[in-house]
Amino acid sequence: MSTFHIRLGWGPTGNVFWASESTCHCLAKLCTIILFIQAMNFLAAAQNSTSGLQLHIRDKEVVVENGILQMTLSKPGGVVTGLQYNGVDNLLEVLNEAPNRGYWDLVWTAPGITRKKGAFDRIEGTNFSVIVETEDQIELSFTRMWDPSLEGKLVPLNIDIRFVMLRNSSGFYTYAIYEHLKEWPAFNLTNTRTVFKLRKEKFHYMAISDKRQRYMPLPDDRLQGRGQALAYPEAVLLVNPVEPQFKGEVDDKYLYSIENKDNRVHGWISTEPPVGFWQITPSHEFKSGGPFKQCLTSHVGPTTLAIFHSTHYSGAELIIEFKPSEPWKKVLGPIFIYLNSLVTEDDPLQQLWEDAKQQMETEVQSWPYDFPSSEDFLSSDQRGTVTGRLLVRDGYISTEDIFGNGTLVGLAAPGDAGSWQLECKGYQFWTKANEKGFFSISGIRPGIYNVYAWVPGFVGDYRHDAEVTITPGCNVDVGTLVYEPPRSGPTFWEIGIPDRTAAEFYIPDPNPNHINKLYVNHTDRFRQYGLWERYAELYPYNDLVYTVGVNDYRKDIYFAQVTRKTGNNTYQGSTWQIRFTLDTVGKNNTYTLRIALATAHVSELQVRINDLEASNPLFSTGQIGNDNTIARHGIHGLYRLYSVDIPGAQLLEGNNTIFLTRALSISPFQGIMYDYIRLEGPASSNNESLGSSSWGYK
Structure with a gap:
């Protein structure tokens, strides 16, 4: 078979690889499919956009259209109540009340007010204005201004929500400007996002990434009689779903979380007619918590989310606290809502997904956009x-x-x-x-x-x-x-891979009665309900013991150190052992134990050396963490690194044991995940005089 030399990339040094003729034919076919979809969208635009953009302002609604799609928004609220596209009169859930279809929202608290989750606010404007109206662009503004008479009733923010539609564009953009003025009172912001709820009788297929997409159950399947509530409130076992294929599966929105750095495009597909609804995030500059922050994407409804700020997988440490008289302004977005369709029925799911990814690349390359008219968005x-x-x-x-x-x-x-x-x-x-x-x-x-x-x-x-x-x-x-990463001396031994996650450790199969089929034989084995219960099943009487040089952390270190249920709503902690051998020990020297945690939830980690009964641990973290990663099927939350000094006098020539006790145990969701553990010897050019392991240095 012949082989072709292909150059990829448009930079000064493109990537080069060798591919078989059949591979090239597949690539050619894929490119043809994408070009075909784009051509159909372009032709539809050309056929329908003879009159260009149109804006219709009515008493209680605003309609904007460009010949490809038509969007209806409440006036002056700025809630998207209708999306007409490809012959479908409304892609949004018509069974919902109009304000519960496409909107921005936030969760906030005033200082001193104790609410478990804060006050939920579905944002609706009180003033509407047209910012731009040309043959190429329409930009609308829906604002809600704050004044002292609203203190305690509404979040003290000026909020300006914008919607932009461009000529010949198969979608629309939305962004917002939040502002807290200097003289305004303090408040805490917990969460803010955009939400679009699609028609449940049409949108059944969800796609987050190449390897994370599937047909989804219906929201009806979560109702009493069809769904059985599990230990965590968002998780439901489908016992009598509308579609029998989902029987026995667990539905939980947290199964579809993703890191900011990977959250570029996700959405839903309707097969009758073949239509894709995609949320594209061209930049993460406006998202909180950095590239590893995890956020929700989609869940049954069908619902698609753009999370700009949340405390998920991090807890109260990510609540944004605004002090009295603290000025602040931030632009959230724009994000792009992209709609695509097919005129053929040849594998519509894959075709629509590939086209959405191609559009995502176009949006990323166009960032920062040149069309937002707010002076706060910088070109x-x-x-x-x-x-x-x-x-x-x-x-x-x-x-x-x-x-x-x-x-x-x-x-x-x-x-x-x-x-x-x-x-x-x-x-x-x-x-x-x-x-x-x-x-x-x-x-x-x-x-x-x-x-x-x-x-x-x-x-x-x-x-x-x-x-x-x-x-x-x-x-x-x-x-x-x-x-210069933290280092005191040579590595005696190490466990794990320093990658800020616990993914390399042993992740068990889920309880067969509590599975999600998407993650069976999947790289993301940790995204299954109830894995916290499997530890006690694997270690019913004694806790985990790991012998350096004998055991393999990929098979013998459980991915989470969790609680063990001992009775009706009673739990106990656990103590893991790391056993190792030292040929010699420098009694007057100090050794260093590095412990990197991938996450922690309401836990205390105590370290003891060679004496489990010691009343005081050598080291304790104190109570740490509200990440809630274990319950939400994650593999990491906030990263924490600890360095523990071990006096040589506490180490033995021969066998040694490090005891890792995870204290505080009142729920099944408490625990920690290790990223990496390393024992370092003292810094010296003469290692043999200071202590060595029986398998040498690294």
């Missing part, structure tokens, strides 16, 4: 660029600096190393360094930032000490940055 010429290179220096691994290949490098508000994962008020800008460690971040809003980084394979977080000031049009070269 490319009002932004700056930062370039540089990042190297890693660890003399116990290499005598030369190591290229920061795959490093995530970002700009966020000034703070401590790693503070970006808690930063929510400002903007963040991230990129991935190339194989030589070079990086370039463009489209940065003016302001003062620190440069942060996280390097796969190394513990800890990097922060460049010098602050970076961005001005319009600037190009700042920060030069070569060198990250």
Whole structure:
């Protein structure tokens, strides 16, 4: 079979690979499909847009159309009540009341008010205005202004929600500007998002990524008699679903969470007629918590979400607290709602998904957009660029600096190393360094930032000490940055992979009565309900014991150290053991235990050395974490790194044991997940005099 030389990419050094003739034919077919879909959308636009954009303003609604789609919004509320496209009179759920179809919302609290989840506010404007009306663009504004008479009743924010429709565009954009003025009272913001609820009789197929898409159950299946509530309120066992194929499955919206860095396009597909409804996020600069922050995407309804800020997988530490008289303004979005359709029935699911991904690439390349008319959204010429290179220096691994290949490098508000994962008020800008460690971040809003980084394979977080000031049009070269990860001495042994997750550890099969079929034989094995219960089944009487040099962490370290149920609503903690051997010990020296946690939820981790009965642990984290990752089927929450100094006098020549006790146990959802554990010897050129393991150094 012949082989072709193919060049991919449009940069100065495109990627090159060798492909078989059959592979090339498949690629050609895929490109043809995408071009065909785009051509059909373009032809539909050309046939229907002879009159260009149209705006109809009525007493209680506003209708905007471009010949491809028609959008109806409440006036002056700004709720999307109707979307007409491809012969369907309304893609949104017509069974819902009009305000419960397409909207922005938030959750907030005033200081001193104790609500479990805060006050829910489905945002509706009190004033409507047309910002732009030309043959190429219509931009609408729905505002709700705050004044002191509303204190305690509404969140103290001025809110301006915008909708934009462009000529010949198969979709629309939405963004918002939130503003808190200096003289206004304090408040806390827990969550804010956009929500679109689609027609349940049409949209049955959901797609989040290439490997995470499926036909979904109906919202009716969660009702009493069809669904059985499980231990966590969002989780329901489908016992008598409308479609029998879903019987025995668990439905839970948290099964479809995703990290910000991977959340570019997701949505739903109707097969009759073949129509896709997609939410495209061209940038993550306006999302809180950085690239690893996890958010919901979609769930039964069918519902699609754009989460701009939430406390999921992080807890109260990500509540945005505004002090009295603290000025603040932020632009959230725009995001793009993209609609596509087919005129053929040849694998519509795949075709519509591939076309949505192609449109996503177009939107990403167009960022920052040049059409939003708000002066608060900055165009490319009002932004700056930062370039540089990042190297890693660890003399116990290499005598030369190591290229920061795959490093995530970002700009966020000034703070401590790693503070970006808690930063929510400002903007963040991230990129991935190339194989030589070079990086370039463009489209940065003016302001003062620190440069942060996280390097796969190394513990800890990097922060460049010098602050970076961005001005319009600037190009700042920060030069070569060198990250020296925490290290006291040579590695005696290590467990896991420092990647900020617990994915490499043992993840059991789910209870066969509590499965989600999407994740059977899937790389994301952790996205199953009830895995916290499997630990006690595997270790019914004694806790986990891991012997370094004998056991394999991929098979013998459970992915989460959780509670064990001992009775009716009673639970107990657990103590894991790490056993290892030292040939010699430097009694006057200090050894270091590095413990990187991928997540924690209402737990205390205590460390003891060679004496489980010691009344006081050598080290304790104290109570940490409200990530709730275990219940929400995640593999990480907030990253935490601890360094424990071990006096050589507490170590033995021969066999040693580290006891890891996870205390505080009142619910099945408490626990921690380890990212990585490493024992380091003292720093010295003469290792043998200070202590060595029987299997040597690394």
